[in-house]
Amino acid sequence: MSASPPISFARGAPSLDIVAVDELRAAAARALERDPLGAFSYGTSVGYPPLREWIAEQHGVAPERVIVTNGSMQADAFLFQTLVDPGDVVVIEAPTYDRTLLSLQARDADLLAIPLEPDGIDTGALAEALEGGARPKLAHIIPNFHNPAGHTLSLEKRRLLLELAGAHGVTIFEDDPYVALRFEGERLPTLLSLDKTGSVVYASSFSKTVCPGIRVGYLVGAEALIARVKTLATNTYISPSMVAQAIVNEFCRSGAIDTSIATVKDALHARRDALTAALERELPDARFVAPEGGYFLWVDLPEGTDVAALATAAGERGVSFVKGTDFFIEGGENTHSGWPTRA
Amino acid sequence: MSASPPISFARGAPSLDIVAVDELRAAAARALERDPLGAFSYGTSVGYPPLREWIAEQHGVAPERVIVTNGSMQADAFLFQTLVDPGDVVVIEAPTYDRTLLSLQARDADLLAIPLEPDGIDTGALAEALEGGARPKLAHIIPNFHNPAGHTLSLEKRRLLLELAGAHGVTIFEDDPYVALRFEGERLPTLLSLDKTGSVVYASSFSKTVCPGIRVGYLVGAEALIARVKTLATNTYISPSMVAQAIVNEFCRSGAIDTSIATVKDALHARRDALTAALERELPDARFVAPEGGYFLWVDLPEGTDVAALATAAGERGVSFVKGTDFFIEGGENTHSGWPTRA
Numbered sequence: 001m002s003a004s005p006p007i008s009f010a011r012g013a014p015s016l017d018i019v020a021v022d023e024l025r026a027a028a029a030r031a032l033e034r035d036p037l038g039a040f041s042y043g044t045s046v047g048y049p050p051l052r053e054w055i056a057e058q059h060g061v062a063p064e065r066v067i068v069t070n071g072s073m074q075a076d077a078f079l080f081q082t083l084v085d086p087g088d089v090v091v092i093e094a095p096t097y098d099r100t101l102l103s104l105q106a107r108d109a110d111l112l113a114i115p116l117e118p119d120g121i122d123t124g125a126l127a128e129a130l131e132g133g134a135r136p137k138l139a140h141i142i143p144n145f146h147n148p149a150g151h152t153l154s155l156e157k158r159r160l161l162l163e164l165a166g167a168h169g170v171t172i173f174e175d176d177p178y179v180a181l182r183f184e185g186e187r188l189p190t191l192l193s194l195d196k197t198g199s200v201v202y203a204s205s206f207s208k209t210v211c212p213g214i215r216v217g218y219l220v221g222a223e224a225l226i227a228r229v230k231t232l233a234t235n236t237y238i239s240p241s242m243v244a245q246a247i248v249n250e251f252c253r254s255g256a257i258d259t260s261i262a263t264v265k266d267a268l269h270a271r272r273d274a275l276t277a278a279l280e281r282e283l284p285d286a287r288f289v290a291p292e293g294g295y296f297l298w299v300d301l302p303e304g305t306d307v308a309a310l311a312t313a314a315g316e317r318g319v320s321f322v323k324g325t326d327f328f329i330e331g332g333e334n335t336h337s338g339w340p341t342r343a
Numbered sequence: 344m345s346a347s348p349p350i351s352f353a354r355g356a357p358s359l360d361i362v363a364v365d366e367l368r369a370a371a372a373r374a375l376e377r378d379p380l381g382a383f384s385y386g387t388s389v390g391y392p393p394l395r396e397w398i399a400e401q402h403g404v405a406p407e408r409v410i411v412t413n414g415s416m417q418a419d420a421f422l423f424q425t426l427v428d429p430g431d432v433v434v435i436e437a438p439t440y441d442r443t444l445l446s447l448q449a450r451d452a453d454l455l456a457i458p459l460e461p462d463g464i465d466t467g468a469l470a471e472a473l474e475g476g477a478r479p480k481l482a483h484i485i486p487n488f489h490n491p492a493g494h495t496l497s498l499e500k501r502r503l504l505l506e507l508a509g510a511h512g513v514t515i516f517e518d519d520p521y522v523a524l525r526f527e528g529e530r531l532p533t534l535l536s537l538d539k540t541g542s543v544v545y546a547s548s549f550s551k552t553v554c555p556g557i558r559v560g561y562l563v564g565a566e567a568l569i570a571r572v573k574t575l576a577t578n579t580y581i582s583p584s585m586v587a588q589a590i591v592n593e594f595c596r597s598g599a600i601d602t603s604i605a606t607v608k609d610a611l612h613a614r615r616d617a618l619t620a621a622l623e624r625e626l627p628d629a630r631f632v633a634p635e636g637g638y639f640l641w642v643d644l645p646e647g648t649d650v651a652a653l654a655t656a657a658g659e660r661g662v663s664f665v666k667g668t669d670f671f672i673e674g675g676e677n678t679h680s681g682w683p684t685r686a
Contacts, residue, residue, distance in 0.1 A: 011385075013384065013385050014384075016379060016380050016383065016384060019379070019383050019384075021375075021379045021383065024375065024379075024383060025372070025375045025376065025379075028371050028372070028375055028586075029368070029371070029372060032364075032367065032368045032371055033368065036359060036362070036364045036367075036368075037359050038556075039556050040359065040362050040364065040367065040554040040555070040556040040557070041356065041357075041359060041362075041554070041555060041556050042354075042356050042550075042555040042556065043556060070413045070558075070580055070583070070584060071580050071581060073579065073580045073581055074579060074580040077579045077580070099578065099581075102578055103578060106578065207385075211383040211384070211586075212383070212384060212385040212581075213381075213382050213383040213384050213385065213386060213582075213584070213585035213586055213589075214383070214584060214585075214586045215413075215580065215581075215582065215583065215584040215585070215586075215587075235420075235442065235445055235446060235449065236416065236417060236420050237413055237414050237416045237417040237420070237558065238414060238416055238442075238555075238558075239556075239558065240413070240558065241413060241556070241557060241558040241584045241586075241587045242556035242557075242558070243371075243554075243556055243557045243558075243584075243586070243587050243590065244558075244584045244586050244587055246556075247586065
């Protein structure tokens with residue numbers, strides 16, 4: 001047994017050393033000084049107007065296409081409540097974010113799992129399913145530094161996916177909380193920005209760029225869809241936290257977010273390098289693709305590896321990771337995640 | 344047409360002059376200085392632990408019986424999602440809070456409306472309905488300074504209601520955001536504190552005692568029920584805003600909440616007196632019961648009054664109120680609310 005401090009590879013949770021604590025305190029002080037009326041009063045369910053406008057500018061869309069929520073999971077929940085009825089077919093990537101699986105299963109969606117490849121969802125397999133008669137209403141896509149796989153959807157596949165969505169009337173749910181955390185390679189355009197047919201609804205979050213405890217996320221979509229989500233949000237909680245959003249707004253507009261992102265990227269880059277070097281040195285049989293950004297790396301271990309036993313043994317040594325099986329409807333027995341990738 | 348500033352009697356929204364702006368700023372600064380790890384990191388869905396403990400102490404219960412949420416409307420939504428299935432019978436007061444009506448209607452609950460009297464729900468009518476075979480799962484009760492009626496449930500009726508609930512297996516949902524705002528008379532014990540059979544789940548909020556823009560509310564209930572709500576909350580948003588809750592915790596523990604409540608009560612007391620004096624002077628035919636606290640007063644106008652026309656005419660003069668009809672499933676045509684009461 002090791003006496004070292006515990007090491008968690010379990011979730012994409014920013015450690016406090018990469019949160020811009022002083023800048024957040026300063027942003028809070030300024031936000032509450034400058035706009036007490038906006039921060040302390042009831043707002044409306046679209047969110048704190050200056051932050052909504054800032055987000056709209058980032059995406060080059062009208063503010064009416066944006067709704068700010070208490071974290072992006074809440075945005076997902078509203079979206080699924082609005083668009084997914086029991087029995088509706090929803091495309092998911094395999095593997096995919098375990099909480100998304102749970103949310104969709106809780107809505108009794110009929111999940112159509114399409115394999116994820118190092119350059120993103122297998123668009124050939126998706127095209128085949130669509131030609132074979134599958135009629136999905138929604139396709140959930142994590143385009144950048146996938147959770148849990150670490151993969152990024154290529155530009156070519158972004159275009160293919162949009163063509164398929166347009167031709168078959170599928171709404172693409174672009175779930176993109178990690179986009180700002182690229183530490184290598186070139187940033188790719190969002191599906192939202194490439195979309196010509198109104199097929200995309202986009203979600204992101206400030207959890208990885210400001211801090212997770214603030215709980216601020218958002219959706220960008222067609223105005224009519226956002227209006228429906230707005231009604232649902234009003235009836236659920238009147239408005240998201242105006243105090244939290246006023247702080248995020250000040251953090252973004254002051255430029256603190258840019259230095260925060262730079263800090264996070266440097267740290268994640270170094271951590272990825274340390275992890276991949278250790279894997280190569282200590283586990284030569286492990287296969288993985290090094291991600292170009294974000295929090296996740298997927299490791300394939302040799303056929304027959306007992307990942308459950310490995311998780312227990314690692315836990316006894318203070319090391320935790322999430323088993324690959326958690327990210328599939330079925331299968332994934334000899335894979336695991338933390339910093340993940342599949343070859 | 345008057346050139347005076349608009350006057351809204353429409354909702355129970357604290358105006359900024361009765362929000363303790365400086366104390367809130369100071370509480371924010373201290374909270375983010377003292378516990379950056381707790382405020383900025385991911386939390387869990389039960390809420391910020393020190394605030395959860397403070398709330399538990401206020402109610403004399405174990406922390407495991409408390410869950411803190413993004414405002415109490417979100418608490419209501421979780422509770423209804425957990426307890427109310429389509430077709431379930433739910434007792435509501437008539438009139439009642441319009442947003443509660445909407446939430447229950449959205450869940451396709453079968454609403455059993457029981458008249459509200461100046462001393463609270465008509466327990467005789469409720470007993471009759473129960474003896475007649477009604478099998479409600481839940482009874483929604485606003486015990487103090489009712490929204491919209493202004494009424495308070497008497498101690499005798501609190502005891503009667505608990506007896507009925509225990510005998511018929513009804514869960515009482517005690518919806519109590521205004522309890523701290525009593526400016527006259529004696530505070531009555533909560534149904535939660537009087538309950539011996541585990542029949543009560545209690546909700547309250549910091550919207551009227553700290554500020555609404557912070558969006559912090561909570562539920563107190565049986566440990567097993569809170570555990571179910573906790574799972575739902577985790578799957579909906581991981582955790583409520585830890586930053587917002589850390590600020591509320593500091594505001595409460597520093598004692599700022601006590602001076603804030605004193606300010607709010609003084610202001611509401613003066614406003615109630617101004618309104619009742621004006622009603623007696625200007626509208627001698629209006630009937631109302633002056634509330635002993637809170638935000639709401641209900642006015643009954645003479646039979647045949649066209650309240651829709653009155654709302655329009657008032658609006659043209661910069662005065663807004665909510666029509667009584669909004670607070671009933673049906674009926675209420677010649678009543679209206681702002682500061683409300685029914686004789």
